[in-house]
Amino acid sequence: MRGVSELEVGKSNLPAESELELGLGLSLGGGAWKERGRILTAKDFPSVGSKRSAESSSHQGASPPRSSQVVGWPPIGLHRMNSLVNNQAMKAARAEEGDGEKKVVKNDELKDVSMKVNAKVQGLGFVKVNMDGVGIGRKVDMRAHSSYENLAQTLEEMFFGMTGTTCREKVKPLRLLDGSSDFVLTYEDKEGDWMLVGDVPWRMFINSVKRLRIMGTSEASGLAPRRQEQKDRQRNNPV
Amino acid sequence: MNYFPDEVIEHVFDFVVSHKDRNSISLVCKSWYKIERCSRKEVFIGNCYAINPERLIGRFPCLKSLTLKGKPHFADFNLVPHEWGGFVLPWIEALARSRVGLEELRLKRMVVTDESLELLSRSFANFKSLVLVSCEGFTTDGLASIAANCRQLRELDLQENEIDDHRGQWLNCFPDSCTTLTSLNFACLKGETNVAALERLVARSPNLKSLKLNRAVPLDALARLMSCAPQLVDLGVGSYENEPDPESFAKLMTAIEKCISLRSLSGFLEVAPLCLPAFYPICQNLISLNLSYAAEIQGNHLIKLIQLCKRLQRLWILDSIGDKGLVVVADTCKELQELRVFPSDVHGEEDNNAAVTEVGLVAISAGCPKLHSILYFCKQMTNAALIAVAKNCPNFIRFRLCILEPHKPDHITSQSLDEGFGAIVQACKGLRRLSVSGLLTDQVFLYIGMYAEQLEMLSIAFAGDTDKGMLYVLNGCKKMRKLEIRDSPFGNAALLADVGRYETMRSLWMSSCEVTLGGCKRLAQNSPRLNVEIINENENNRMEQNEEDEREKVDKLYLYRTVVGTRKDAPPYVRIL
Numbered sequence: 001m002r003g004v005s006e007l008e009v010g011k012s013n014l015p016a017e018s019e020l021e022l023g024l025g026l027s028l029g030g031g032a033w034k035e036r037g038r039i040l041t042a043k044d045f046p047s048v049g050s051k052r053s054a055e056s057s058s059h060q061g062a063s064p065p066r067s068s069q070v071v072g073w074p075p076i077g078l079h080r081m082n083s084l085v086n087n088q089a090m091k092a093a094r095a096e097e098g099d100g101e102k103k104v105v106k107n108d109e110l111k112d113v114s115m116k117v118n119a120k121v122q123g124l125g126f127v128k129v130n131m132d133g134v135g136i137g138r139k140v141d142m143r144a145h146s147s148y149e150n151l152a153q154t155l156e157e158m159f160f161g162m163t164g165t166t167c168r169e170k171v172k173p174l175r176l177l178d179g180s181s182d183f184v185l186t187y188e189d190k191e192g193d194w195m196l197v198g199d200v201p202w203r204m205f206i207n208s209v210k211r212l213r214i215m216g217t218s219e220a221s222g223l224a225p226r227r228q229e230q231k232d233r234q235r236n237n238p239v
Numbered sequence: 240m241n242y243f244p245d246e247v248i249e250h251v252f253d254f255v256v257s258h259k260d261r262n263s264i265s266l267v268c269k270s271w272y273k274i275e276r277c278s279r280k281e282v283f284i285g286n287c288y289a290i291n292p293e294r295l296i297g298r299f300p301c302l303k304s305l306t307l308k309g310k311p312h313f314a315d316f317n318l319v320p321h322e323w324g325g326f327v328l329p330w331i332e333a334l335a336r337s338r339v340g341l342e343e344l345r346l347k348r349m350v351v352t353d354e355s356l357e358l359l360s361r362s363f364a365n366f367k368s369l370v371l372v373s374c375e376g377f378t379t380d381g382l383a384s385i386a387a388n389c390r391q392l393r394e395l396d397l398q399e400n401e402i403d404d405h406r407g408q409w410l411n412c413f414p415d416s417c418t419t420l421t422s423l424n425f426a427c428l429k430g431e432t433n434v435a436a437l438e439r440l441v442a443r444s445p446n447l448k449s450l451k452l453n454r455a456v457p458l459d460a461l462a463r464l465m466s467c468a469p470q471l472v473d474l475g476v477g478s479y480e481n482e483p484d485p486e487s488f489a490k491l492m493t494a495i496e497k498c499i500s501l502r503s504l505s506g507f508l509e510v511a512p513l514c515l516p517a518f519y520p521i522c523q524n525l526i527s528l529n530l531s532y533a534a535e536i537q538g539n540h541l542i543k544l545i546q547l548c549k550r551l552q553r554l555w556i557l558d559s560i561g562d563k564g565l566v567v568v569a570d571t572c573k574e575l576q577e578l579r580v581f582p583s584d585v586h587g588e589e590d591n592n593a594a595v596t597e598v599g600l601v602a603i604s605a606g607c608p609k610l611h612s613i614l615y616f617c618k619q620m621t622n623a624a625l626i627a628v629a630k631n632c633p634n635f636i637r638f639r640l641c642i643l644e645p646h647k648p649d650h651i652t653s654q655s656l657d658e659g660f661g662a663i664v665q666a667c668k669g670l671r672r673l674s675v676s677g678l679l680t681d682q683v684f685l686y687i688g689m690y691a692e693q694l695e696m697l698s699i700a701f702a703g704d705t706d707k708g709m710l711y712v713l714n715g716c717k718k719m720r721k722l723e724i725r726d727s728p729f730g731n732a733a734l735l736a737d738v739g740r741y742e743t744m745r746s747l748w749m750s751s752c753e754v755t756l757g758g759c760k761r762l763a764q765n766s767p768r769l770n771v772e773i774i775n776e777n778e779n780n781r782m783e784q785n786e787e788d789e790r791e792k793v794d795k796l797y798l799y800r801t802v803v804g805t806r807k808d809a810p811p812y813v814r815i816l
Contacts, residue, residue, distance in 0.1 A: 070645065071317065072313065072725075073700070074641055075315070076581065076582070077316075077399060079373070079399035083534075128321070137321045137322075
């Protein structure tokens with residue numbers, strides 16, 4: 001599936017009135033792209049709960065759901081949506097590089113710049129995320145995250161309701177990054193190899209990540225050099 | 240009935256081209272059915288799950304061109320999860336096994352793999368044309384097999400697909416002996432392009448009429464390409480985010496001036512505004528212009544370009560053109576038939592004074608007498624404007640209005656937009672496709688059911704009050720083929736009122752409505768020739784529940800008529816009742 005500007009929402013086990021609604025707060029008009037979009041949650045919009053309650057609330061005169069909060073709305077093809085968002089990212093990237101690029105450049109320089117900017121943008125965008133045991137994959141916007149912790153938090157929220165527990169129980173966080181939970185976060189890079197997330201600098205990671213997968217730790221043993229190293233170190237340094 | 244030998248009848252049938260008409264012919268009598276089926280060259284299948292490849296081949300053994308559509312329309316807006324279906328491989332495998340001499344394949348919203356493309360390229364010696372629209376699942380490796388193996392290839396048209404770009408050398412895979420290309424469109428490819436290979440390919444394709452480049456083709460290459468293909472009719476330009484130097488600009492302008500056959504221009508994925516004037520010389524010849532990806536061009540640059548396009552019939556543009564710009568379009572483009580205005584600020588968070596409003600829409604309707612198709616995204620609308628539009632333009636065939644904010648009323652009177660849309664359906668007697676938005680009650684559906692007699696496709700979002708709304712539509716619009724509804728309060732009563740109706744339609748989509756599992760089960764029980772598919776987001780939780788709650792609302796319902804029963808390739812989260 002192509003990328004989308006909102007994260008797909010699952011109807012979790014939470015009661016209907018507090019359905020988690022995730023939307024990306026991207027402001028796209030007239031160069032007002034801030035450093036990154038922010039993941040909005042239902043907490044940001046207390047008057048707007050689920051899509052259904054939004055309808056009844058609108059009849060009561062409460063604020064109707066904003067266009068940005070609803071999945072698949074406005075009805076713009078994903079290809080077009082991605083292109084628009086990419087445009088903004090490129091504008092921001094160019095702005096970062098400084099005004100020098102706007103001057104007239106020779107052909108070679110033109111190619112360099114366009115390749116550099118393309119490279120910056122190509123690494124970004126929506127990547128599919130699958131979690132073992134969960135049938136439906138999601139998509140996450142890499143552009144909207146600034147760090148591994150950020151990303152892990154989003155993924156935890158996304159797959160929160162998928163661990164088979166009800167909302168009444170306190171669910172322990174997935175803790176995808178520190179190797180202490182039942183799951184690890186892995187990714188497929190440009191070369192098609194599956195690696196553990198967290199080993200390379202963030203910028204390098206988002207430029208090479210193609211897909212994410214939340215794997216059970218038992219399965220991940222083939223790729224767990226980091227954890228193995230930790231264990232080895234522990235073994236080699238007897239207390 | 241048959242006073243003529245079969246060959247004569249067949250010859251007469253050759254002049255009947257439309258699918259509808261050929262379908263009608265085949266119903267006249269057994270012998271016409273037989274003659275028609277053996278002579279049919281082009282087959283259109285609007286839903287790939289309505290029929291299977293074996294029956295297709297059995298009935299139309301001489302078919303040369305196949306069009307297949309897979310996922311429902313709302314898949315474009317990410318409402319259909321991954322791996323839902325629409326796989327083309329079984330079709331290609333079956334055709335390859337048979338003796339069908341396939342020459343053309345057109346796919347929309349289907350999952351295409353490199354394996355399918357490879358098989359396709361090796362199985363049909365006369366294969367000429369591949370058109371993929373909104374498909375996914377393949378990479379440039381698949382394109383390389385098509386390039387390398389299809390010796391008779393004329394058309395490779397890739398529109399808005401999601402293609403994994405391995406940045407390989409697929410363009411190099413066209414053999415030197417390949418000189419038959421008439422159409423090459425790879426605008427949706429995201430990676431770098433081997434420009435030298437592309438230039439050589441274009442140079443040896445004297446019949447090339449349509450060329451659409453991706454963002455990686457630089458300006459100087461564009462000039463060289465146009466110089467060796469002055470016969471181009473349809474050009475998609477790449478992206479030029481820097482201002483060109485005077486020399487490059489001059490070369491480009493010279494090349495463009497020679498392209499006197501150019502009628503259609505698109506692309507401009509990113510473009511520095513100063514590149515546009517290079518195209519001024521050919522604007523007077525243009526009948527189609529697509530600037531809807533050119534997010535960086537401001538209204539005034541767009542206006543300068545459009546003022547020169549007096550023969551324009553089709554215009555796709557961003558709302559950055561503003562109402563002012565639409566007034567210019569209305570004054571200039573008297574031949575305009577189709578207009579699409581897309582939002583440039585998709586989340587509506589900027590207070591964008593330059594976006595379009597009801598004023599632009601009314602201006603267009605008043606100025607362009609031939610207008611018959613419109614897709615218009617805007618932030619506000621009024622009943623008065625819609626009533627004026629209906630009066631100015633009773634010839635609409637397609638009317639799609641999308642007010643960005645759900646439930647938004649008439650911004651002057653604060654009333655619902657029932658009367659406005661009512662005026663549209665009442666005036667436009669030939670209306671075949673309609674999308675409604677804004678604040679709407681059951682009343683608008685009463686009007687639609689009453690007046691929209693030719694309506695074939697209706698898209699509803701955040702509208703209506705009760706089941707009556709949906710019932711008005713189902714009872715009134717006898718020609719309805721595709722009905723898609725989201726976030727509207729229609730439930731079981733409407734769904735179940737006339738189950739037989741759905742066999743006269745291609746499909747029904749309902750998501751985030753009030754239909755329940757119980758209602759869907761009852762619907763499926765009495766309908767062997769309907770596939771009733773349910774998609775619930777949290778299928779894990781469902782499986783853990785011991786009892787099924789029939790009162791549980793269904794997230795997504797997709798039902799469609801079929802003569803081949805339940806499909807076998809559905810993923811686990813799709814439940815077919």
